Structures are given as C-alpha cells and as structure tokens.
Amino acid sequence: xxxxxxxxxxxxxxxxxxxxxxxxxxxxxxxxxxxxxxxxxxxxxxxxxxxxxxxxxxxxxxxxxxxxxxxxxxxxxxxxxxxxxxxxxxxxxxxxxxxxxxxxxxxxxxxxxxxxxxxxxxxxxxxxxxxxxxxxxxxxxx
Numbered sequence: 001x002x003x004x005x006x007x008x009x010x011x012x013x014x015x016x017x018x019x020x021x022x023x024x025x026x027x028x029x030x031x032x033x034x035x036x037x038x039x040x041x042x043x044x045x046x047x048x049x050x051x052x053x054x055x056x057x058x059x060x061x062x063x064x065x066x067x068x069x070x071x072x073x074x075x076x077x078x079x080x081x082x083x084x085x086x087x088x089x090x091x092x093x094x095x096x097x098x099x100x101x102x103x104x105x106x107x108x109x110x111x112x113x114x115x116x117x118x119x120x121x122x123x124x125x126x127x128x129x130x131x132x133x134x135x136x137x138x139x140x141x142x
Contacts, residue, residue, distance in 0.1 A: 028127055028128060029090065029091050029092040029093070029125055029126070029127045029128070030125045030127065030128040030130045031089075031090030031091070031093065031125060031130075032089075032090065032093055032123045032124055032125040032130045032131055032132040033061060033089070033090065033123060033132055034059060034066070034087050034088065034089055034095070034121075034123055034132075034134060035059075035088045035089070035090075036056065036059075036087070036088040037056070037057040037059060037066055037085065037086065037087045037088070037136070038054050038055065038056050038057065038085070038086045038087075039054060039055050039057070039068055039078070039083040039084065039085055039086075039115065039138075040053070040054045040083060040084045040085075040086065041053040041054070041077065041078045041079065041083065041084075042079070042082045042083060042084060042112055043077075043078070043079055043082075051077065053074075053077050053078055055068050055069075055070060055074075055078070056068075057136065059134075064132065064133050064134045064135055065134070065135050065137075066121075066134050066135065066136040066137075067137060067138075067139055068115065068136075068137070068138040068139065069138075069139050069141050070138055070139070070140055070141065071141045072140065072141055072142065075140055080114070080115050080116050080138050081114045081116060082112045082113075082114065083112070083113055083114075083115055084111075084112065084113070085109050085113055085115075085119075085136070086109070087109060087121075087123075089123055090125065092125065092126045092127055093123055093124060093125045093126065094108075094123070094124055094126065095108065095109050095121055095122070095123050096108060096121065096122050096124070097109060097113075097119060097120070097121055098120045098121065098122050098133075099118070099119065099120035100113065100114070100117075100119045100120075101114060101117055102117060109121075115136060115137060115138045116138065117137070118135050118136065118137045119135075119136045119137070120133065120134070120135055120136075121133070121134040121135075121136060122134075
C-alpha cells in the first residue's frame, strides 16, 4: 500500500511541476505622450468659489504643439496669466515644465501658470526614459 501511495504521490508531483503556467512577458510602459490637456481658471466669484471654467487644448502629436484657443467673448472669463494646467498622460509617466516665461525651469505642472507666453513641457516614461517635448500656448480668437 505504501508503494502504491508513493507512486501516486510522485506521479502527481511530476504532473504538477510541468503544469505551471509560464509568466507573461513584462509590459513595457514607454508611452510619453499627452492624450488630453485642459486649463482651468483660478478666478473666484463673489462668494469666493472658483469659477468652473475650463478649456481643452488641441494637441498636435507630430509637432508637439498644444494650442488653447480662447474666444473673444470668453476672454473676460479666464485670466491667461494665472491658470491651472491638467494633463492626461500614460501610466508610469510624468510631466515637467522645462521653460516658462522665457526662463529655463524644472518644475511640475502643479501650481499656477502664465500661458500668454510659450510653456515647454517634457513628458518622460519612467520605465524606459522615453521623452516627448510639447510647446503649450494660448491663442485669442478674433
């Protein structure tokens, strides 16, 4: 009886060792692009609440230009000297502001920005170090 039990146990272990699934190849996160970007006002209404005004930017992935076109009638609703910028980026990537106000800088998108002049952004995929540069600016529609 012991012999049969030993044979069954060895057979079960042999079959079990060969049935383990092989691990999938690691997915490499190398997407260093901005899929969507928005500016939001920092202005407040009379009650002290921020005005819920935002504009989506148009992204040209080939040239790296991001343009926010603000119509003339909406110009009074948003102060382009002081906006918050929100960007949708790929997994495991980050955005850095590299040039703002004509000066080289090294900061994140957090905070208030002046988009009356060109802002240069660099998106970096952490896993591979792949980078993509963008040039963000606002244009007042006439």
